[in-house]
Amino acid sequence: MSPSGKGNEESFITTTLSQLTIEEKVSFLSGSSFVAATGVPRLDIPAINLVDSVNGVKGTSHINGTPTLCFPSTTCLGSTWNPSLIKEMGTELAIQAKYKNASVILGPTVNIHRDPRGGRNFECFSEDPLLTGRLAAALINGIQEGGVAACPKHFVGNESETKRRFYRVEAEKRTMREIYLAAFQHLLRESTPWALMTAYNKVEGVYCSENPIIRNVLRDEWGFEGCVMSDWFGTRSGVPALNAGLDLEMPGPSVFRGMQLVEEVKQGKMREEIIDERVRRVLGLIHKTSASHSKGEERSVVDEKANLLARRVASEGIVLLKNEDSVLPLKFDGGMKVAVIGSAATDPPIGGGGSAKVPPQYVQAPFDCITSAHPDPSLLSYSLGCKAHCTVPGIPLELLSARNDQRGIDVRYFVNGKDDPVLEEFLPSAQVAMLGFLKPPLTQETFSHFTVSTTITPTSAGNHTLAVQATGSFQLFVNDKLILRDDMQPPPSVEDFLFVPEALERKVSVPMEAHKPYLLKAVVQAYVPLEETGEPRVHAAKFCFQEEYSEPVLRSEAVEVASSADISVIFAGRNAEMESEGFDLTSIKLPSNQEQLIVDVAKASKKTVLVLYGGNPIDVSAYKDLVDAILFTHFPGQEGGQAIVDVLTGKICPSGRLATSWPMKLEDVPTFGHFPAERKCDGEWEIGYAEGLRVGYRAEADGYAPRYRFGFGLSYTRFQYSSLTCATSADGVLLLEVRVENVGAVAGSDVVQVYISEVKSVVWRPREELKGFEKVWLESGETKTVRIEIGKRLAFSWWDDRQGGECWRAEPGEFKVRIGELSASFMLEEGFSWWGL
Incomplete structure (x- = not known):
């Protein structure tokens, strides 16, 4: 049965499994390309596309991709404190994904703002797990209601970029539970993502893609039934990752699965039942996203x-x-x-x-x-x-002229043993790049080098800066004179090419006259990695230019x-x-x-x-x-x-x-003292979460005094709170009500933030923690009663990792509830413990 046909998901999965050979089953467990999973054409099962990101669906090309609607970064989403608005955004992202033939959006990122130096913090919501989880859930629900899968990431402990593929996170179990795992736990309470991505790093000494936390916490404790995939090239093993619960190795072609896994099954080293279990998750993802399986031309629609x-x-x-x-x-x-x-x-x-x-x-x-x-x-x-540049900017196209007199560059590709190019092309760009592929008739075995040439005409005279960002050793000529060369050793990595242009940049100062044409030519050798890691090879060069200034x-x-x-x-x-x-x-x-x-x-x-x-x-x-x-x-x-x-x-x-x-x-x-990762005496990279629960505003109990506190923001109007009441329902839900009045001259929104603290605890707890929030719009002079309900598990409990069994626990005692300048007391008469989602 085709995934787009009639019938429910379970019957599709059961029927498809019965029709698959072992080779086809194994093929489902890894991608077929950099952005695509694997399909089976004979059964009309498509190879669905998995693409970035929630700030804009970029399509299947990482370089010169189809334009898309670019939303604000995720930190901006976090600062809205508005789940209903973020859900609307998710609905639109699903539409954008279909324009790009994408079935899975790789996001949202739900890691925590642990340190303000985190390079990828802009992709994350907040320092607080509740705010993160609720907003992420809203975004996921909006995306998936449109028939496109969301894939929250990176599970878990990816709060730093330095050596992210290697470092081990050293953190107390309570810290992991109440801060870093909690963000995922909160989003799973309010949404059911169809996929989830593991992190690169290690937790408790084990890479996340093969960590028992997938099975023990995500699957068994929280009941997650979606497809678990690795981050790109984040799969670290074959059998251990399969046994841990990693369904999909991305990207493709496979490094740890493929035919070697087929042979392990045939030899009895891997049970086919486990393969079937993993395939079921992937087939479920394909079935759920059937509404997004069209394969027309990628397009950009301005709406x-x-x-x-x-x-x-x-x-x-x-x-x-x-x-x-x-x-x-x-x-x-x-x-x-x-x-x-x-x-x-x-x-x-x-x-x-x-x-x-x-x-x-x-x-x-x-x-x-x-x-x-x-x-x-x-x-x-x-x-x-x-x-405001850190690197020399790419040459503006209006300064360039190729041999055909158009704005761009001429590229010629060469193979070993031949003096003439086997391929020539014009590109309307200042950059040429091949990531994970070579243009025919090039092959990895024969490809030797390529040349990039163009004519540049400066607009002013001066000692201008020319630069090349190259992946292989190169020579740069101006008017046939060699002015710059570099062996590019050690060779830059694929991540350097994608994310760290400084690692590729080499520059030189050249005296130039205004409005005079200069012929540029770079001879760039094919990229040769320091060692084979399974990552795709990249062959790229970019011309950069900066006119002299003061x-x-x-x-x-x-x-x-x-x-x-x-x-x-x-x-x-x-x-x-x-x-x-x-x-x-x-x-x-x-x-x-x-x-x-x-x-x-x-x-x-x-x-x-x-x-x-x-x-x-x-x-x-x-x-x-x-x-x-x-x-x-x-x-x-x-x-x-x-x-x-x-x-x-x-x-x-x-x-x-x-x-x-x-x-x-x-x-x-x-x-401050333990970020980013450090190399320890055993040779391992380690990042210690020594601050424990004292992340962001939670550290205020120990004297941390931020310039601008979590939840802070001014307005052009003023809001006044009154009549705070606190009660519990028959089923133990904490019921809070507060009256909010706009006493200013203009209409506006305020965020009602609920903080709860335990007056006297048997363990260290933050002075207060966010437990609920609601954004409310008020006209000038208008008053509304805001009602917020908080389950007692969320309101009062902490993770008990003391001897005698780990669980969530709340002790009887007095708690304080604060909303704005108002506070109220609440007595928890009986303690309780719990385990699960």
Whole structure:
């Protein structure tokens, strides 16, 4: 039976299993390509596509992919505190997935913001597992109601990028249960994801893809019945991973399964019943996603309703951190002269780097949106201020000319023993790349090298910077003169190519004249890995270019523009080069040139508004007291420019609340001394979770004083709470009610946050913990009664890992409930213990 035919899932699985050979069964247990699972054409079972990500469905190509609707990054989703909105986003993601022939969206990421240096934190929701789990569940439900699978990741303990494929997590069981496993536990209470991805790292000394935690906790304790897959190249073994419960090895072709597993079954080393059990999970995933199995041409559909949803998500996640003397919202009447400063105003960072980075359909520049909002655009002025690149940017196409006089490059491919190319092509790009494949007639055995050539025409004279990002040894020629070469040893990894361009970049300064053409040619050798790991080979080269400039001159120009304006709006922060999959941050300060720009402009301005981008907290110590307002936008997606200006001008009342604490300085965070992983004397990489439960705001019981607390965010209106009541239902549910009144002049939303603490505990517990929340919209002068129900298991229990058996436990005693400035006491008369979801 075809998965798209009639009949229920169980009958499809049973019927299909009975028709499969052992070779076909085993083929289902690994991918067939970098993005596809395996199908069986003779049974009309498709090879479904599994693609990134929840911030935008990028399709089947990691390079030059089909544009897609780019939503804000996941930290922005976390700061909305709005599950119903996030579910709407999930519904749209399912539509976007079908445009890209995708059946599984690889996300959301539900790891925890353990340390503000985590390179991939922008892909995660929060430092709090409850907020993470509830929002992730809402997103999953929205996606799957559209017939597309969600695949939450990375199970479990992947809170750092440094040596993520190798490090072992050392954490107490209680810490793992109450923080890191809890995020997954919360999402499984409110959603049923059809798939789940394991992490690269080790927990209790065992790689997650072969860890008994899959079977013991995820399957047996929590009852998860979906398909468990590895992260890409995260499968570490054959039989151990199968026995642990890993259903699908990704990507393909297989490294640990394939024909060797077929032989192990035939030789009796692996029971076919286990193979059948794993195949059942994969077939279940295929059946559940039958509504998304079309294989038409990938396309990008610009839908205004969907765009408005992306804008709403961005605007609800934006957090107002400072608003001295109500400088915001901006009022453009009275001939207000506005200075707009910063590269992010014209070239905004819409997302972080790595697998979550997607090609947007368009990008809204905040400067353009401000221009549209101002009644007299002639009163606007702009200055770049400083450059925000970590690497030399790719050469803009308008500066390039190939042999056919079109904008792009000429590429010629060579094989061993032949002087003439076996393939020639033009690419409308500054980059050529082959990841996991070679263009015919090339083969890995015969491919020797390729050349990339083009003509570049600078717009100015100076000592300009030319760079090559290459995967193999190369030579760079300008007008047939060798100016740069490098053996690229040790060879960069596939992860370097995907996520760490600095590892590939080699650069040189070249004197050039304005408007004069220069012939560039790079000769790049085929990539040869240091050792075979099963990962795909990558052969790539990219031309990069930066015309000479002066940082002091750029900064002085910005100061001059700011000094003549009534207000300066500075756009600054991090971009995809600074926060990305593949590496962690080393500092939470902005680059020094940005810090100096903010300081100098703020000192010269009458009033200053600072708009910050980023996925992680930022140390604002150097300029916090110099600026009048601070707006944190996260990475706001393709509609971010308009969302930011809507908040700046008061069209939208800010309602974002921080999902992660912002420390005074990096040294204050509880994880400062044990992040990232270190190499121990036994040669293993280890990351110790020595802070235990003291993650983010939970460390406040021990004196941690953040600059901006978890849950913090200002508004253009004011809310007042009253009449807090606390009771329990017959079935033990804690019932809370509070009256919320908008006592300000404008309509807006507030987030009602419920914190519970135990007055006297037999073990250490945080001063208080988030146990419930509700976002509420109120017109000016309106009052609503907000009702929140919390199960007693969630409200009161902690993980007891003392001797005598592990379980969730609550001791009788007094508990405090806090909502805003209101608090109430609750007596738990009888203790209890429990185990399960």
